Amino acid sequence: MAGLPSPLVASCALLLVLGGALVSPGTARATLAEALDLETLVERSDDIVVARVLSKSSRWQGERIVTDVVLEVSEVAKGEVSEGQRVEVLLLGGAVGELGMRVSGEAGLELGHEYVLFLRRWNGTRRPVGMAQGALPVQRGGAEPLVQPGGAGLSLVRRGSTGALSHAEPAVSQPRPLADLLSAIRALR
Numbered sequence: 001m002a003g004l005p006s007p008l009v010a011s012c013a014l015l016l017v018l019g020g021a022l023v024s025p026g027t028a029r030a031t032l033a034e035a036l037d038l039e040t041l042v043e044r045s046d047d048i049v050v051a052r053v054l055s056k057s058s059r060w061q062g063e064r065i066v067t068d069v070v071l072e073v074s075e076v077a078k079g080e081v082s083e084g085q086r087v088e089v090l091l092l093g094g095a096v097g098e099l100g101m102r103v104s105g106e107a108g109l110e111l112g113h114e115y116v117l118f119l120r121r122w123n124g125t126r127r128p129v130g131m132a133q134g135a136l137p138v139q140r141g142g143a144e145p146l147v148q149p150g151g152a153g154l155s156l157v158r159r160g161s162t163g164a165l166s167h168a169e170p171a172v173s174q175p176r177p178l179a180d181l182l183s184a185i186r187a188l189r
Helices: 006-022 038-044 178-188
Strands: 033-034 047-061 064-078 086-093 094-096 099-101 114-121 125-128 135-139 154-159 165-166
Touching: 006 125, 033 165, 038 114, 038 178, 047 086, 064 094, 064 099, 064 114, 064 178, 086 114, 114 178
Parallel strands: 033 154, 086 125
Antiparallel strands: 047 064, 047 114, 064 086, 094 099, 114 125, 114 135, 154 165
C-alpha cells in the first residue's frame, strides 16, 4: 500500500475539494473569537515584547502543521526575556512540501516585520494570546512608530448581559503610537 495516500492527506484533499465547491471566491472567512481588551491581553500574557521576525519554518506536529517563528526582541514590556534575546513562537498552520494548512485568525507573522507580541508560555513554547489579537504590527517610517490593529481573520464578539453576542472592537482599533501603547501596557502589569 505504499502508493496510497494517508487518511490525513486524503481527508485534507477531500476537504479542499468540498470547500472549494461550497465557498464562492469572494466569501470572507473568519474565526469567531472573544474580543480581548488591553487589560485582558496584558493579564493573560507571560511575555509582552516588541520583536522582529528573523526566520520561519513549518513542520508536522502529529497530524497538524505548525510553524516555528524565531524573533529578535528589541523591547520588553513584561516578562523574563531581555532585549536582544531570540525567542521562538509556535503558530498553527503552515506548509510542508506541497501540503499546507491555514488557520483563520491565527497570527500572521511575516519575515522581517516587527510586532508587539502578547505571548503565553504553553507546553514548552510561546503562543500569541488571543490568536491574531496578540500580534500587533509595528509600522515605522513616520515621525514615530505606530502600532496597527490586530485581529486579522477574526470576527471579534462580546457576550452582552442577555447572553447575546455582539460585534466588538480589538484592543487596538486604530493606529496608536508605539511609546503610548507600551506605556499603557506597563501601567497594567
